[in-house]
Amino acid sequence: MDRNTFTGLFLILLILVGSTFLLKPSQEQVKKEQLHQDSLKAIKEGKIKAPTANASFTPQKSTIATDSAAIQGAGNTAAAPQLVTLENKELKVTLSTQGGRVVTVQLKNEKTFDKKSLILFSQEQSKFGLTLTANGKQVQTNDLIFTPSAPSLTVTGKDSSSLTMHLAYAANQSIDYVYTLKGDGYKVGYNLVLNNMNGVVNAQNNQLTLNWAASLRKQERDMKMERTYSTVFLEDTDGDVNDLSLTKDEEKNYADKKIQWVSFKQRFFSNVLIAKDGFTSADVSVATDVSSNDVKQMSAKMLLPYSGAAAASYPMEFYFGPNQFDLLKQQGYHLERQIDLGWGPLKYINRFAVLPVFDFLKNFNWNYGLIILVLTILLKVVLFPLTYKSYLSMAKMRVLKPEMDEIKGKVGEDNPTLLQQEYMKLYKKAGVNPLGGCLPLVIQMPIILAFFRFFPNLFELRGQSFLWMHDLSTYDSVINFPMIPFLNWDHISLMCLLMTISTLIQTYFNNQTSGATGQMKYIGYITPLIFFGVLNSYPAGLNYYYFCANILTFSQQYFIRLMVDDKKIHAQIQENKKKPEDPNKKKSGFAAKMEEMMRQQRQTPAIQTKKK
Structure with a gap:
């Protein structure tokens, strides 16, 4: 699964880069645009007379x-x-x-x-x-x-x-x-x-x-x-x-x-x-x-x-x-x-959740940079239970990692079905949900995408300055250079750069928390780089929101880490393993499907051998 995920993300990167290359303007279009720019320059310098009509x-x-x-x-069209x-x-x-x-x-x-x-x-x-x-x-x-x-x-x-x-x-x-x-x-x-x-x-x-x-x-x-x-x-x-x-x-x-x-x-x-x-x-x-x-x-x-x-x-x-x-x-x-507020659930999140809160904060007549910061803080407070649950789940997986490595050494990597089955037994005894760290992030994803639609269409940000950003509705270029056709870039956005760096730092500490190794350790570093390429020309207000969200998430995780004791988690897991399994306890739909899928995979080789 790790290798497949890495391959999928790498293919997505190739598609993004390839589409940019294939859709770049032709030489004829570039020459046409250059000719037009030269004409405008000549008009400005007074070398030629500007046309009076389109x-x-x-x-x-x-x-x-x-x-x-x-x-x-009215018939006399010659009248002035x-x-x-x-x-x-x-x-x-x-x-x-x-x-x-x-x-x-x-x-x-x-x-x-x-x-x-x-x-x-x-x-x-x-x-x-x-x-x-x-x-x-x-x-x-x-x-x-x-x-x-x-x-x-x-x-x-x-x-x-x-x-x-x-x-x-x-x-x-x-x-x-x-x-x-x-x-x-x-x-x-x-x-x-x-x-x-x-x-x-x-x-x-x-x-x-x-x-x-x-x-x-x-x-x-x-x-x-x-x-x-x-x-x-x-x-x-x-x-x-x-x-x-x-x-x-x-x-x-x-x-x-x-x-x-x-x-x-x-x-x-x-x-x-x-x-x-x-x-x-x-x-x-x-x-x-x-x-x-x-x-x-x-x-x-x-x-x-x-x-x-x-x-x-x-x-x-x-x-x-x-x-x-x-x-x-x-x-x-x-x-x-x-106004494009997004499709499906994104539209309703923006229309009935984000917009009312944003309009409420506007009544205080604060700078819009401050409003975005307060909006981000409120969002993080509301989502704090999910963040805490995600961190706690990653901490449990980190504590279990030595036992998982031991199981992997006994079973080997040649039988992935049996290995996953042993992992599931361990999760079940320890009372750990392996998807506990992912589900909260999946739930937050629609909100992240909703803001991706919300800020580029937000008229209130137009012409509003904050810190070095003169206009929150467009990019804040810190470096300008000739257009790069392959990437379609002619600038570097400072806020987008800060957002990307903060995401990479957050990914590093998440890997430390979850104990990720191998390919999974590096997958998290690819996504921020892809988003940098996409968001470099997006509004500074959007990148500022993502930057604030990263800083607040990192701060939350720091304080949660002070509150969570790995020794207590380990002791709780050992207690859970000692408890007898309740035969009347109903399995979750996901667990039942996983067990059924593994059972069928185990039976498949036996059936094929019998046919032979």
């Missing part, structure tokens, strides 16, 4: 004629567009008369990783508008000029104000975008109104098409991590949340159920369009352009039901804001389900 989102001129048969006042701002305590939303749409959104209370204004997307890299057929011609409202009801709108206090973008067709016929903003909050009301357009807009298919696309800008230090947690989410009116791939380009059509909302989600921020009455269906897509400084390109084509009535209204609202669990939950419509 080609994939450049507005196209409308094909509608500008005579009386076309939309009046104007910008209109909506502003409250949290948001500065810029609208353009071209398309009457939101072209940029600034979160006033947030900054990018390099302390610049945080803008979710730009005018050149987004589009939004209706695609419809009017008088037999296709209309793209994204290209047409709207008329604003006010030059700007600033809302303070608890007031709520609205601004209308008006697209006239003829007298008493128009398409209106009505935007509503409150004095605080991250929502922008959006109401699409068609006034007396039933004789103009073709209602043959009984639906309108609303197109939305955006290339989301880089906000965080680590582009790879940001792309890992960015994709399109959507929820249907039955409350089921779906998402596109995080790792590859993907397109999907959702037509089985009405769609409640569509979200262009980044790691820490979301752009959500909510239809209060739902969309008929949605075609959504996500793509990554490795040559771009933007995170991902996302698009959605949503269908709205249109009966051809004289007046049609579609109440909707945008959410432009942080992916903070409690804040998203306050918005309704299950927006908080975008």
Whole structure:
């Protein structure tokens, strides 16, 4: 079993290293990225002029004629567009008369990783508008000029104000975008109104098409991590949340159920369009352009039901804001389900155990490094009985080791079945559970994995400093160097390094406690090195938690060791061995299965000999 375990771990290491090597970028991709970086450097130095727009989102001129048969006042796409701002305590939303749409959104209370204004997307890299057929011609409202009801709108206090973008067709016929903003909050009301357009807009298919696309800008230090947690989410009116791939380009059509909302989600921020009455269906897509400084390109084509009535209204609202669990939950419509809290039991551990404790500690307004430390201490206190039981079991196994070595010398290693059977007899007489030291660790494993999901998605850590770590939501590089393609590294994280060293030290003392020898003695040293390779680019807050957990575990074991007397354990084991076996005592399911398995293994050679 020791040799098999060692072989399995070694194969896992080979798979991790091999996959990293096989998935590394090709020379063509490297050259493309280098060319892009050289262009950016030339733009910065003023050697070449920066492009003014992203080609994939450049507005196209409308094909509608500008005579009386076309939309009046909006058919002239040559008219110069104007910008209109909506502003409250949290948001500065810029609208353009071209398309009457939101072209940029600034979160006033947030900054990018390099302390610049945080803008979710730009005018050149987004589009939004209706695609419809009017008088037999296709209309793209994204290209047409709207008329604003006010030059700007600033809302303070608890007031709520609205601004209308008006697209006239003829007298008493128009398409209106009505935007509503409150004095605080991250929502922008959006109401699409068609006034007396039933004789103009073709209602043959009984639906309108609303197109939305955006290339989301880089906000965080680590582009790879940001792309890992960015994709399109959507929820249907039955409350089921779906998402596109995080790792590859993907397109999907959702037509089985009405769609409640569509979200262009980044790691820490979301752009959500909510239809209060739902969309008929949605075609959504996500793509990554490795040559771009933007995170991902996302698009959605949503269908709205249109009966051809004289007046049609579609109440909707945008959410432009942080992916903070409690804040998203306050918005309704299950927006908080975008945050990845893990799968299966991990999600419930984070949702109903870790989050409430974390939110409680936030009320003390402590530094988040201190909050993580206190959270770790509370966790270790709760798990202390398991830790004590694990240590006690390892101590018993250590005390029994001389007797096990004696049995091994008598039986030999050539008959592993008989050797295990003799070991089981010894365990049974001594009253020792050989898995007693492992089971508590197995029980703690879901909690360790739950934190692995919890910290990378925790908005509260963004931009928070502690000790030398300037941002707990990203890695704390102490050494930087050119990218190593084989490992995909360009830095060494100091906290990850400290975490790895502490784990190796803890493994050394665990081996001393358990008396591990041979291959098992060295297996524990391989795992921390593997995790170092995985966690080197993960948030400093996650590595800090693992480091604190290691230090506290080591401290607990030190004090437990002072409390546990090997001589008393040995005396207790000898007393247990003297006790007569209780014939009425029910065997555990595990013990019964082990005995049955060994009995069958003993019978197998005899059966084979008899057949011969």
